[in-house]
Each structure stands twice: as structure tokens, then as C-alpha cells.
Amino acid sequence: MKVLVLNAGSSSQKSCLYDLPEDRLPEAPPKPLWEAQIDWPHGTDGAYLKVKSAHLKLEVTLFGASRSEDTARMLETLSSGETQVIAHPGQIDIVGHRVVHGGETYRDSTRITPAVKAAIARLAHFAPVHNPANLAGIEALEAVLGPEVPQIAVFDTAFHSRLPTAAYVYPGPYAWLEAGIRRYGFHGISHRYCAERAAQLLGRDLEQLRLITCHLGNGCSLAAVQAGFSIDTTMGFTPLEGLMMGSRSGSVDPGILIHLLRQGDCSVDKLDHLLNQASGLEGISGISNDLRLIFEAIEAGHARARLALDIYLHRLRAGIGAMAANLGGLDALVFTAGVGENAAPVRAGACEGLEFLGIAIDHHKNNDRPKDTDIATAAAAVRVLVIHTQEDWAIARECWQHLRR
Known part of the structure; x- marks a missing residue:
């Protein structure tokens, strides 16, 4: 076929x-x-x-x-x-x-x-x-x-289509929901593939697992996966909401946007550009949306690059904590996509301070270019997996199943 x-x-x-x-x-x-x-x-x-x-x-x-x-x-x-x-x-x-x-x-x-x-x-x-x-x-x-x-x-939105009502409805006027303004979530193909692969690697039934999948690339999102379905996620009505990203701001106080729009020189298009293309790692560091260049700048003593990484990790840890709370516990934390798969300092920084959740990583395994591997310590209550996301393969599987049906 x-x-x-x-x-x-x-x-x-x-x-x-x-x-x-x-x-x-x-x-x-x-x-x-x-x-x-x-x-x-x-x-x-x-x-x-x-x-x-x-x-x-x-x-x-x-x-x-x-x-x-x-x-x-x-x-x-x-x-x-x-x-x-x-x-x-x-x-x-x-x-x-x-x-x-x-x-x-x-x-x-x-x-x-x-x-x-x-x-x-x-x-x-x-x-x-x-x-x-x-x-x-x-x-x-x-x-x-x-x-x-x-x-x-x-x-990409399908995996998040079964979010609980309380997770997808925004606390604005109810007319928003009637107009289709709600949390949709994105990166769903990747989150679903990684959840299924995590169950396979752990030798567990996916329906029995509580997972947090961290898709960290130029765009970043988390998903809380329970019984094989996404029950919470960080991206929302658009892929702009949630975590700090390469050039996207992630969530900010909406009052800032109102303030900026009231200034004479800020149009809607300019605001769109600021939030989607001139924020995040690039906006804070003034260097790049590429985390590899941020790390190089940090090594050279660049203070704004250090600040950019600190904000990135602060928001990532906060997001993981929120997902764990909505899951009521955690069996495995999964890192994937370009940053999640390749940036050992990000994985280490994200897990630092989360020991109270039962998360502890083996730093030797973390630094050893892991792929589809558990990098948690043997005694840790929560497994920490690095999974190579394969969206193309996930799409091919869907096609195979359609033809079989």
C-alpha cells in the first residue's frame, strides 16, 4: 500500500x-x-x-x-x-x-x-x-x-476535541462560545502519537496512564492526557496562547493588548506581528528564536539571553504543574519535538523543582542524546520519556486505517 x-x-x-x-x-x-x-x-x-x-x-x-x-x-x-x-x-x-x-x-x-x-x-x-x-x-x-x-x-485540533467543557470555554461573555471562540488546542497529531508511543515504551495500557506531553519546538504546547484523550492543553483559540515560544509570546495579560491598542502608533496588524513574530525567546533575547543560539549567547555572558531562558523554563514548569493538577497525579512526563528531543538543559531545567511530583531525572541519560528512552532515575515515581515525534507516520497510519475500513 x-x-x-x-x-x-x-x-x-x-x-x-x-x-x-x-x-x-x-x-x-x-x-x-x-x-x-x-x-x-x-x-x-x-x-x-x-x-x-x-x-x-x-x-x-x-x-x-x-x-x-x-x-x-x-x-x-x-x-x-x-x-x-x-x-x-x-x-x-x-x-x-x-x-x-x-x-x-x-x-x-x-x-x-x-x-x-x-x-x-x-x-x-x-x-x-x-x-x-x-x-x-x-x-x-x-x-x-x-x-x-x-x-x-x-x-491537529482533533486530539483535543474531547476537552471537558470547563477546559475549553473561556470566561468571557457566553456569546463568545456561541461564536466559536473557545479553546481548540493544537499539535494534536504529535501529542497523540507521543502518548501512544509512551504507553508502548512503558508496556502499559494507554487508558490507564496519566501523561503530560511537552511538544517543544519553535511552537510549544503541553497536553494532559488521561485514558488516551487530551483533557487539558496550553494552546487555545489560536496557537498563540500558553507557553513562551520561539517568537510567540504565549499567554500575556490581555490588559497589555488593550493598553497598546490605545497608543496611537499600534495597529492590529502591528500587534499581531509583535505577539507572533517579535516576542518569545527572540523578543526577550534580541538574538534569535533558535534556542541553540540562545545557549551560545548565555555561554558568552549575554544577560538578556539568560533572562529569555529563565522565563521559558519558569513558564514551562508552571504549565507542567497545572497539567499535573488537572490530571490528579502523573505517571509519565514526555518531551518531544526539536527542543524537547535535543535540548538536554531544557529538560533538566523543566524538571528542576518538580521533585514533589515524583520527578527526578538521571543526568547522564539526559545528556546522552536519548531517543524513545526513559531518562528518569530508577527510584523516581514518575517516568520521564524523550520521544521522537513522527507526525508523518501518524498521518500514514490514519490513511492505512481508512483504506482498511
């Missing part, structure tokens, strides 16, 4: 092709036959395509007039040239797409129909950067493969 996965963002698009047996899913994620990424840098006319298959890598510059043309060129590398892995695109059995916002309607992955596409477009006012890009990827694949090849939308 040939499963193509498309993960489209505002300025990039990642893709991979899996060849899966039809009778059962592998327990461990298999290596894709083919992987590709297109980047559309802001302010340039071209796009950059990177392709990897077997032991061959290809890098080319594209000058298509649209995302659809660039995507078609990317798909050509599947069935022609040195990166060829299939005879023709018609061999693709199903396509899976990460779609950021599914609103209140979509609680599970869904086969894409004209009605689903219309819903994705309608929900773009909640996710104006991501949903249009997701829809463009869907339509680009339709143009190349035709309507006969099934396409599946796997929604």
Missing part, C-alpha cells in the same frame, strides 16, 4: 511516501521510500526543492507560477529521474494531509470531500496562516492525481 503524506505550511511543504503491508501495520515506524521538502522563502520568486530517496539526495530551484506547479514538479521526482521509487503517480493508493484547524466539527481524521474542503476554507479565519496552505496542498494533489485517489484530512 503506497501512502503519500503531505504536511503543508505557510512557506514550506514536507512530503514522504510509505510502502505499507496491507495486512497489518508495522509496530515501529518504517523509513519512507522517498522524502521531499519545498521551501518558498518570503521575498523571492523561486522555490527550493530537496528530495531524498534511498542513498540519493537532490536539490533544485523551482520557478513555478504557483504552489500547484511546484507540487507537481515535486511529485515528478517520485516516478522519474534518479530519485524514482514508483513507476507512475497512479500507484499511490491514498494521500494524507495534516490540516491545522478542524473546528468543532471534526473529531477524527476524515476523507476529503467538497464539503470538507469548504469547511477547511471556512475555518481559515481561525487559522489564516495554515488552513489556506493545507487546502492548497489538497487541491494541488487533486490536480495531479485526480479525484479517484482518496485523500484524508488529519486535523
Whole structure:
């Protein structure tokens, strides 16, 4: 079974092709036959395509007039040239797409129909950067493969769709809720995969576990997972709420926003830019949203870089404590994504002071580039796992299950 996965963002698009047996899913994620990424840098006319298959890598510059043309060129590398892995695109059995916002309607992955596409477009006012890009990827694949090849939308919000009412309703006017203004949560594909992988690594039934999954990348969010479902999360109506992030502020006093808007030189667009692109690690440090550069600056004695990391860790610990309180206890804490998987000082700093929860890490294991590993001390009551998140594989599994059904 040939499963193509498309993960489209505002300025990039990642893709991979899996060849899966039809009778059962592998327990461990298999290596894709083919992987590709297109980047559309802001302010340039071209796009950059990177392709990897077997032991061959290809890098080319594209000058298509649209995302659809660039995507078609990317798909050509599947069935022609040195990166060829299939005879023709018609061999693709199903396509899976990460779609950021599914609103209140979509609680599970869904086969894409004209009605689903219309819903994705309608929900773009909640996710104006991501949903249009997701829809463009869907339509680009339709143009190349035709309507006969099934396409599946796997929604980032779906894992959080069973939040308790008290967790998703904001304490504003009730009319907000009636207008769809509520906590939706994001990074759901990653949180779900990591929760399931945690149960597998621990040899436990997921339904019996209380987990906190920490997705820490340029965007950051926590999820409290109980009985296999998200019961609380830090991102809300938009991915801006919650933890301090690379260039996003996370939660701030809304009175600050009112204050700024009352100033003559602060427009809504400027405020949007400040909160989403000029805050977080980048805004405090004045250096970068990249935590690796923050660490380098700290080593050089940069005070604002140190402050940025201190705020980041303070808010992360506070978030973990809040999730644990709503779970009523904790069996395992999971770190994942770019920072969570690779930044040992962040994991150590996040766990520092949480000994009262039963959290204690083995610093040798933590510093030893762990992957899908328990880094807690043997005597700790709470296991601490580092898990390599595999959103593409999670999407491929959903596609496999749809075809089997």
C-alpha cells in the first residue's frame, strides 16, 4: 500500500511516501521510500526543492507560477529521474494531509470531500496562516492525481476535541462560545502519537496512564492526557496562547493588548506581528528564536539571553504543574519535538523543582542524546520519556486505517 503524506505550511511543504503491508501495520515506524521538502522563502520568486530517496539526495530551484506547479514538479521526482521509487503517480493508493484547524466539527481524521474542503476554507479565519496552505496542498494533489485517489484530512485540533467543557470555554461573555471562540488546542497529531508511543515504551495500557506531553519546538504546547484523550492543553483559540515560544509570546495579560491598542502608533496588524513574530525567546533575547543560539549567547555572558531562558523554563514548569493538577497525579512526563528531543538543559531545567511530583531525572541519560528512552532515575515515581515525534507516520497510519475500513 503506497501512502503519500503531505504536511503543508505557510512557506514550506514536507512530503514522504510509505510502502505499507496491507495486512497489518508495522509496530515501529518504517523509513519512507522517498522524502521531499519545498521551501518558498518570503521575498523571492523561486522555490527550493530537496528530495531524498534511498542513498540519493537532490536539490533544485523551482520557478513555478504557483504552489500547484511546484507540487507537481515535486511529485515528478517520485516516478522519474534518479530519485524514482514508483513507476507512475497512479500507484499511490491514498494521500494524507495534516490540516491545522478542524473546528468543532471534526473529531477524527476524515476523507476529503467538497464539503470538507469548504469547511477547511471556512475555518481559515481561525487559522489564516495554515488552513489556506493545507487546502492548497489538497487541491494541488487533486490536480495531479485526480479525484479517484482518496485523500484524508488529519486535523491537529482533533486530539483535543474531547476537552471537558470547563477546559475549553473561556470566561468571557457566553456569546463568545456561541461564536466559536473557545479553546481548540493544537499539535494534536504529535501529542497523540507521543502518548501512544509512551504507553508502548512503558508496556502499559494507554487508558490507564496519566501523561503530560511537552511538544517543544519553535511552537510549544503541553497536553494532559488521561485514558488516551487530551483533557487539558496550553494552546487555545489560536496557537498563540500558553507557553513562551520561539517568537510567540504565549499567554500575556490581555490588559497589555488593550493598553497598546490605545497608543496611537499600534495597529492590529502591528500587534499581531509583535505577539507572533517579535516576542518569545527572540523578543526577550534580541538574538534569535533558535534556542541553540540562545545557549551560545548565555555561554558568552549575554544577560538578556539568560533572562529569555529563565522565563521559558519558569513558564514551562508552571504549565507542567497545572497539567499535573488537572490530571490528579502523573505517571509519565514526555518531551518531544526539536527542543524537547535535543535540548538536554531544557529538560533538566523543566524538571528542576518538580521533585514533589515524583520527578527526578538521571543526568547522564539526559545528556546522552536519548531517543524513545526513559531518562528518569530508577527510584523516581514518575517516568520521564524523550520521544521522537513522527507526525508523518501518524498521518500514514490514519490513511492505512481508512483504506482498511
